[in-house]
Amino acid sequence: MTRITGGLIDRSQTLNFTFDGKRYAGHPGDTLASALLANGVRLMGRSFKYHRPRGVVAAGSEEPNALVTVGSGARATPNTRATVVELFDGLQATSQNRWPSLAVDALGVNDLLSPFFAAGFYYKTFMWPKSFWEKLYEPIIRRAAGLGKLPMQADPDAYDKGYLHCDLLVIGGGAAGLAAALTAARAGAQVVLADEDFRLGGRLLAESHALDDAPPTDWLAGVTAELRSLPNLRILTRTTVFGAYDHGIYGAVEHVSDHLAEPGGRVRQTLWRITAKRSLLAAGAIERHIPFANNDRPGVMLAGAMRAYANRWAVTPQARDGDRVAIFANNDDGHRTALDLMARGVPIFGVIDPREDAPRLGECQLFAGGQVTGTQGRLGLSSIRIAHQGRNDWYECAALGVSGGWNPNLHLAAHHRGRPVWDDALQAFVPGPDGPPGLCAIGAAAGQGTTAAALASGAKGAQDALRDLGIAASLPDLPVAEDHSAPPAPIWHVPGPGRAWVDFQNDVTVKDIALAHRENMRSVEHMKRWTTLGMATDQGKTANVTALAVMAELTGQSIPQTGTTVFRPPYTPVAISALSGGDPGTHFKPTRLTPTHHWAAERGAVFIESGQWMRAQYYPRPGETHWRQSVDREAQAVRAGVGICDVTTLGKIDVQGGDAAAFLDRLYANTMSTLKVGRVRYGLMLREDGFVYDDGTCARLAQDHFVVTTTTANAGLVYRNMEFARQGLWPDLDVQIISTTDAWAQIAVAGPKSRALLERVVDDADLSNEAFPFMACDTLTVCGGLRARLFRISFSGELAYELAVPARYGAALMDRLMAKGADLGVVPYGLEALNVLRIEKGHCTAAEVNGQTTAQMLGLGRMVSQKKDALGVVLSRREGLVGERRALVGLMPADPATPLVGGAHLFTAGAAQKTETDQGWITSVCYSPHLNSHIGLGFLENGADRLGEEITAANPLAGTDVTVRVVSPHFLDPEGGRLRD
Amino acid sequence: MTDLIPTTAFGTTTARTATHGALSMAEDVTTALASVALRRGADVPVPLGLPLPGPGGWAGADGAMAVCMGPDQWLILGADGAGGDFAADIAAAAPDCSVTEQTDGWVILDIRSKDDADGAPMAELLTRLVNLDPATLAPGRATRSQTGHLGIIALRLAPDRLLLLGLRSAAESLWQHLDGTLRRLAVPR
Amino acid sequence: MIIPHPLLGPRDSQEFTIMGDAKLLARPDGLADGAEAAFFDYLYLRDNPAGLHRELWYHEQGDRSWLVVTRDTLTHEILGAELASDVARRLAEGAA
């Protein structure tokens, strides 16, 4: 155990957990990393490329090394940073990217072969022989790559999403963030304070220096209590603000129950979309290391992290009690780690500081002007080599804290691609002026790194932000705090032989950067892409600036001339489940049900998705073993007697107003204004580019009142277009529109006996052919006073009607029609029979009106009136559209029993089959029980002139050719006598 | 009067309800709906004595309410009117307007927060349902928006009461979304 | 993004559907001479500016207003929004 005294852990409780199957114990307040360290476990992972043994480097979300898989089964979560996993009882963690074990990893051989794996090596080899890439090289590379293993099972946890709106979002709950939140919340502003940690305080939790002569936890307790009492402030702990988007919108993920052994009905994570009028980035700073030879062994960590582990978690990175610890720092802050550890009884044998004038800040050996030039220890640090005053000696050392200074954590400030600016005094990049509008950095994120400066800049930042919003805020009394600012010396790496890691996880060393330089991959983006620097799971948080400095040294340019770091969302990796709201299952998109859905379900209907709708596909009867039997029966029943079908899904738009008719004349290619009241007309709508957009009917209920129908698929789009035309093109027309699709249950009643059936349900209406002819419509009552609309329109080619009643009566109407029509042989029919009936009549649906077809192709060219200005008419006259020779035809196989398939291509009989000879395709197919033949519709080159010709329908995917005869698309009753009787 | 038996938006004969923690919701099957749109040059009517509210508002009381749906367009809610011809009544009361029957176009869900006059559970619910500044749906306000990929009309009738109108055909999806949200909120964090 | 709806105030862009360049409000006269060339320009050619862009947004999950939003395509900053019907009326009066 390397647990020491103090810390913010609850020793009264023990939490048991396992790592690679071995049992350990920790306490509430621990992270997985701190608990492992407390148990003397330093080896936590393997690096990506060389499989080098690795231990924890950091104490926060920037950790590049200590990645583990947490949980098991479908809940296994790979690549989880041990530094941010809050310990809970029963936690199972497993190491990754090693075989057979973490300590003995076969692919550790990669490390020995590392000279062959220099930056960019794979671009230069693995090309011979050609077939070996996919058969040999790539499979090996793929297996070796990757880190953790995804279970690839549906995520069983629940997630949710929420929306917050506030005056001020404070990102980070350290000294600066707390001061800001306090200032703003006291002023009455709506504030959201988000922090990724499970405890507010940020760096204050990790430091020992006093606030107002008391431990920082005292001040934290007071401020936290006050903040929690304020109703206008929402505190989100365990919440990472991961992205800054446009107009003050931030994405954040709250880890609601990741830290619980048993979620107990809670969601695992919540995605918050926070809309903030102003925001303050108080994300602190991230310490950088100093690359030197073999600087990546377990036991080497950032000095600030080492201090955090000691102060907050009461652990040290020693392998065992009494092991010696050293510090390598180019700045005063690094020395603090030595002081804090010594104060807690940890032996510090020395501080190595490359500054010749390094101050002596504590009672331990100071190697001023010294550098660490090497390390030893196979699975953990055992000794370091120190170059000092001309000597280069090995010293026993089990843990080394490294500090190369601090980089403001400006990630979010760069999400709008704004460039950070170099601050020479700080030797660091700070947020530039072109960050996300409304966002301002405070505290260490702005380079205000001392506690006093952070507190002050937080309070001031909040005051300024609120002033912009017209809210006056007064500055709170802030505690007296340390204010020692000492920028690092510009020492970026220790030159020398051996590999010095810059990017730990991706195994990018100083030599790789030098190679990138040699190969002219010098621009920062080329360097990054050539070496993979900064592309690991930490996005280079601990590596990028150092790499820039190394490249700058090689090119002789300054660091800002060399480039800047650009960050993209997310700040830290975010679970896909959180962003999606979890596994949507069948709720991926809304489901719309027809008014007769449950009625149909009770009758055993089989349903099929039709856009968002579920529609009855067919109604199988006992004894029917194949869907075709049901469909044939339904279709035949319609043509022989009467069938009923719910067609509610067609869009219905109510169009009213003094100029309604003129409006529809401009929307439809044909003329609507001449339609008489009480009549219906088929309408063809073009897109402005001249292609067919939609078709439907317009029923004129009154001089100034139409009901327009659209196809099911286009209902929303046609409505949108109508609003555009009404508001944007012809705002002076007196037209009002509203959708009524859902309000009415619309039932098709089709077949020669449909009139007989309807006469039994209407109240006092004359449905005779004379009184209510084909294309008539009226409002009336049915079933004893129920409001209804009746349209005599036909999709099947039979005598047919569509009857609309308020949706709540749809199911009852079906029942009534079935009861009243029993002796007429009435059947309910589904989408498949509807399809058969319409194909037999050559009516088009989405398969034919697919956005690529013209009115002329559909045989509807004459409907496009050239006498008026309607949408699409002008551009339908373009050469390419007018010259289109393909036309809708009917197709019958020479052998009626041979099925046709949609998507087959059409060729002149005997022609070679290739792109150049392609003459069209089949759009729709069915079996026609009335023709006793499979039939199809399709578009065929010069189709209208080829009736009777035998051609080939080729389906090369299945290797089949079918000889088909070209016929009229109106297979049945081409004169339309039946629907007019 | 027809002898046909109506069904609810969920295909049943009785209204659906649910309670999770402090929040409950119930389908309203009796309120009638009609839309009113101004014709060119028409004066704004006062149907059933209702002053038609401006954008983002609703007006009226439990008997009849009007909510603004868009420029020059309102939806009128008539309590217990679903059995009659509400659109005809409204048309008579708004002669220079385009009136359209909407009663069965929507499912109406009445969401209430129990035992909590300040509406804190309701406010928390709103953070999960709609991406709107709370002021947009403060008591007395109404708006169209979306929740769970579904368009809605929302009326904040009181601090503890929210009326949601969604497409009738998507009632089941809306219910699933709301029921899940209420259920999750009932679990303390 | 947040769209400043002229009637409803700031609203999340997710409530909207976008169609592109607001030049589509200036539909040519289909019965005029040379209509084909005018319609080609109208429907197909775009300035596609890197900077201020006037564009059409439809408040589909809202009040069904079509808006003309002025937005900077480099920064996404929105400088204003008005009802498309107001713009269209001005266009009709030849004052836009």
Place this chain on the structure above:
Amino acid sequence: MRFSGFRVVKEALTGHKGWKPLWRDPDPQPAYDIVIVGGGGHGLATAYYLANTFDKPRVAVLEKGWLGGGNIGRNTTIVRSNYLLPGNQPFYEFSLKLWEGLEQEFNFNAMMSQRGILNLIHSDAQRDAYRRRGNAMLLSGADAELLDLAAVRDMYPFLNFDNARFPIRGGLLQRRAGTARHDAVAWGFARGADLAGVDLIQNCEVTGFRIENGTVKGVETTRGYVGAGKVGVAVAGSTTRVMEKAGLRLPIESQGLQAFVSEGLKPAIDGVITFGAGHFYISQSDKGGLVFGGDIESYNSYAQRGNLPVVEDVMECGMAMLPGIGRARVLRSWGGIMDMTMDGSPIIDRTPVQGLYLNGGWCYGGFKATPASGYTFAHLLATDTPHPVTTAMRLDRFERGHLIDEKGAGAQPNLH
């Protein structure tokens, strides 16, 4: 310097001291036979083929930033030839054939990996549409297979088969499709062009065209005037901004497209899979990251970044198709500028300005086209006649009504 396994071993044993720059950094010369504006994938490929195939070495590529810094460096790396229309499919099949020999040709391992693309089918109508497409692919000489549900289940058992809003009913598979390492494609072409004598000039922005009597004479740049016999523009999202300087308005809008990569994971997804009930496509890189994307941002933008609604939509679609990816984390998102045309298909053509040629309008599909785009654009620049597979990709097709509208979405770029 020729790359080889031998060379890698030799350098490894000698401290990597012998590697040379992948390309020179020359200053611009006063004039070239052909100037290519844009040092992205298409521009570099054009220069490569001009110099290596069409024997035109006096070529410069002018790049305002760094080579390969445009959409070639920010895409989802998918290579395929599964188009429907005769104006497109032969071109993409030509491109796929070039891909198949590319690495040996330019002596650079771009990790072209033909692990297949599977387009999922969720309805009968979609099956018919994909059958039409698959047949069109076969007719063009490409490969295609229509899979039934059992075959899809066999191939990718982890797809959402049993709990889906839009159940999977089959798939259209192109086995020869796959992925390639995007940056390496740019570098391979750049290195090959440089070795053939092409001047690749970075940090050189074209600020204007010198046009006399309707003929282009050269370009003004931030590094001075560069004379040119011909100028070819291949600048993707910046197409309208550059062509505007020559006085041309185009049927193009620039819109943002986001893409995403997860943390590295052990191999789980072998090929490319696309969702048929929403915008989503995914593959897994050799490094282990899940690489995926979805719908475009739909608004005009030059900002190279996107917003949350699309992020959420992409993730929702991904989870609907592959609920097993939920616990993977998104590591990084990025945004590119797409030159969206009014019919969703590209333009490779002359322009009304003599000597000025346009290669653009690639929408979000330019990566797979890179070799063929370069080859055919080089063909056009070198011979002044369009390559046979690009005859439909004309600039005047919009005016004349000869559109190549794969989706049938009409003249609204954000619908393509």
